[in-house]
Amino acid sequence: MAHFDENARPFSHKWMNERLAVDTLKRVLSTEYWIPKNINFLWAMGMLLAATFGLLLVSGIFLLMYYQPNTQLAFDSVNYTIMSEVGYGWLWRHIHGVGASVVFLIIYIHMFTGIYYGSYKKGRELIWLSGMLLFVLFSAEAFSGYMLPWGQMSYWAGMVITNLFSGGGLHLNGLVEWIRGDYVPGQAFLNRFFMLHVLLVPLAIIGVIVLHFGTLRIPHVNNQDGEEIDFEEAAELYKAGKVKKSKVIPFNPVFLSKDIFVMGVYFTLFFYLVFYHFEFAMDPVNFDPANPLKTPTHIYPEWYFLWSYEVLRPFPTNPGLIAFGFAQVIFFFLPFLDRSPNVAPANRRGLFKFWFWALLIDMIVLTFMGKLPPVGIWSTIGLIAAVTFIGLWIALPIITSKEKKL
Amino acid sequence: MKELKILGVVTVFTLILYWGVEPFAHSQMHKHVEGNNFKYADLSPLKAHGDVAKGKTLVTTTCVACHSIESQGIKAPMDAVTSAQTYGVNPPDLSNVGALLDEKFLAHFLMDPAKVTKSKHFAMPPSASSEQDAADIAAYLKSIAPKELKPKEAFVMACGRCHANRYGKWTQIGDVPETKSNIKTGVDLAALDFKKKVGTYQNKLADYMGKLPPDLSIIIRARSEHFLKTFVEDPQSQLPGTAMPRVGLTKEGFEKVKAYLEETGDPSKPLREETGSKVLFFFVVFTFLALLWKKSVWKGHH
Missing domain, CATH: 1.10.287 (Helix Hairpins)
Structure with missing residues (x-):
């Protein structure tokens, strides 16, 4: 068994170190997690995504306190209860709606950055694959969330997308009914997409985010010139105080300080959209309650x-x-x-x-x-x-x- | 410099993307209807000059057979549900008509309701035999109308006998009454009675209109302002064949109705604008401080 100092005060630095190796953790995860110096603001997109996901999670928790997953009540629980009875409910909803749209913009910028700089090659394949898995999970999360207000577009998008599973000429109607839990989207459908949206998919997303971070660790982050860096040598240089000559920077505080600045610019824009320009993320058609007898002109x-x-x-x-x-x-x-x-x-x-x-x-x-x-x-x-x-x-x-x- | 160039590229592509999926796509998806600013140019200007006293005589001898005028102490001959069973819809109270409707529209409407409303089976029969009579009635209704209407009064008058607004607790037969349930059983008989009345009315209304006109609680977010404006001015311009009649609101009347629709459909608007500037101020300061921190941390790195 490891050695524990009996005289260490509970929760003192030494006490914590013996139990949780906080110094090592801090070193490995932050102060000696090396990032190339030769990067631009596009390298901050990952942090923006993590922050936006955090916002979606927090706003989602607040919305979950009032949302009713019931075909009779869902529409009004969103559009009346949350929007006009709950204090600042409108704010949480607009953050959630705008966040869901903007997160995809950042995902696409993040993806195309990876493609442009070749960050998926030679040892970085798993970074790309876990990232793509996140893309698929975010898509599932966005689609299932879109069902929840039970408006016209929720209903008809749900109809069209679940129909894809019939496999065209294969006519797998049984599969479609199994997915819907009914012949058409109804209560069973809403309940299961609610479960997917608030539990299963977010859990999977959190797991794959951890995996995505993990895959970065050994191959390290790429840089603007695709240069192959000897990280150990560069780290020694940095630790010896030759920060100008070293090709790397520590995650904390050097990389982080730039990330936080980019995040500041991003959140200024983000909240401008939340307060003054949220319509692009909230389709007007979905403010008509779901109506199985009336197909919208454009789906x-x-x-x-x-x-x-x-x-x-x-x-x-x-x-x-x-x-x-x-x-x-x-x-x-x-x-x-x-x-x-x-x-x-x-x-x-x-x-x-x-x-x-x-x-x-x-x-x-x-x-x-x-x-x-x-x-x-x-x-x-x-x-x-x-x-x-x-x-x-x-x-x-x-x-x-x-x-x-x- | 290089970073700014990259930012420029990202921004340009993002804006192109936005333009394509929002303004451009919507301009192609919806037909463009040019409004006429509630001028009702298809109706000829009135030549006759209305006489209030003559109008009063006409109104109190003819109109009140179906309509109430609460402000003048004239009660409705039938309650809303019986009216719907008789005519298909409840005739409006005439107290506020003059405050909301265009005078020229009103006069033409009195002479030929079906034609002027562009509604094939309008319940009201032609009710003025000459332009002079029509102008007299219109003048009288203008004279008794209040100068200023509350947004809800405007909504009730212009839309409220066909459209409910559940977020505003309005039904086609009036406000949802406050009732109490029996404490021992939880049964609220008065509420059930009211529901039955509303249901009876709505069934008749749906027969009359072809379908139940939609609840307008949140229509302000489901349709663009331009759509609502041009649709109310002339429903056929946006939805050819619709049963909704042209109601003849003035521009000010429409603004009042819109104010009520915003109250029920978008009540956070004032708070949103107030909170928005504070939050943005916070993030601008945050970004500035972050920039200073970044500069101090990166000192000596390049």
Whole structure:
């Protein structure tokens, strides 16, 4: 058994150290957790995501105290009880609604930063994969949460998305009914999505966030030039006081001080949206109560799902579902489809540079078309963008295997 | 400098994305209806000059057969539910009509309600035989109308006999009364009686209109202000074939109704604006202090 000093005062530094190794923890997790110095503000997106997730969790807890998961009561518990009877209930709801939308913007910036700088390669594959798993979990969390106010868009989005599980030509109607717990979205449906939203998915998210942090530890964070750094040597330099010469900085306080500044800018914008410009995150259609007898003229998902929705929509049912499945999983394969050994910003990587910007622009075009009614020219542009999306991923291994080694 | 360039790229892409999924998408999804600022240009200007005294005679001999005028001590001939069973809908009390409706609209309406409201089966029959009579009645109703209406009075007059507003505790037959349940059984007979009356009224109303007109508690967030404005001014312009009649509100009348819809559908607006500036001030100071801290920590690193 370990040695415990009998004279140590309870909760004194020594007492804590003997029981919890607080000094080691602090060293390993913060003051000697080394980050490259050569980074920009895009490296703060992870912390922004953690902070936004925290805000969503806290606001969600407050909302949970008044929300009623019942098809008769849900709409009014959100729109009346929380919005006008509970003190500052509107604030928590707007934080939750805006947070759910903005968190995806930051996730996409975080993802595209990773793609641009090649942060998914050579030892960092698990960072990418656990991050993609978080993306899927956040999507599930967003979708299940969207069901809860039981408005028109909740109901009809729930109808459309659960219908996807019928597998088109496979006609798996039994599976759809099993998922819904009913022939159409109803009480059973609302209850299970409530459970998913407030318990199972958040638990999984918290677990995978820990995994995501863990995967960073050994390969370390990438840097702006994709330079391979000898972290031990650089850390010794830093500890010897040669901070200017060292290529690394400690997480706490140096990296953190920059993160907190970026967070300040971010939260200023975030709360501007919460107070003065929240409409973009709260679709007007969902302020009409769910009505199974009245299909809304336009059914569209929230903006962050539009690109994958548009990969589904321009095709006939079966090919559409295959394309949609492709879009859902293809990002997971990025570390293996990119055949080039170069870890460098995209602009130094030959054809990959064009691939990166083409993918970004194509996904923005898909996003636009996913919301517009699928008629006339919009339909054609959507089809071209969807084919381009698939084409880009097929081209990726070819163009990267021809890439010159830097 | 490099960081600012990157920030610029991120900002530009974010704004393009926002533009595409919000203003642009919505401009393509909804047809654009140009309002006419409640001018009712399709109705010809009144040539006749209304006479209040003659109007009074006409109103007290004809209109009151169906309508009450509470402010003048004239009671309704039937209660709301019986009216709905007779006409399909409860005729409005005329005390506040003049304060909300456009005078030209009102006069034309009296001559041909179905045509002016653009509603195929409007319950009220033509009730003025000449433009002079119509102008007289309109002038009288204007003369008895209060100068200033409360938002709720405006809503009740303009919308409240077809639309409920449950967040404002309003039903088509009046405010939800305060009742007490039996302490031994928990049964609230008075509330049940009231519910039955509302239900009877709503069934009749749904038969008359084709469907039950929606509850307007939170319509202010479900439709844009532009939609509400143009829809109220001329329902057919936004929803061709709708059973909702053109009601002939003046611009000020619409603003009053809108104020009530904001009260029930978006009650946090005043507090939101007040709290927002404080929270933003906090984060601006926070960011400034964070910048100073960052500068002190990073000293000597580059």
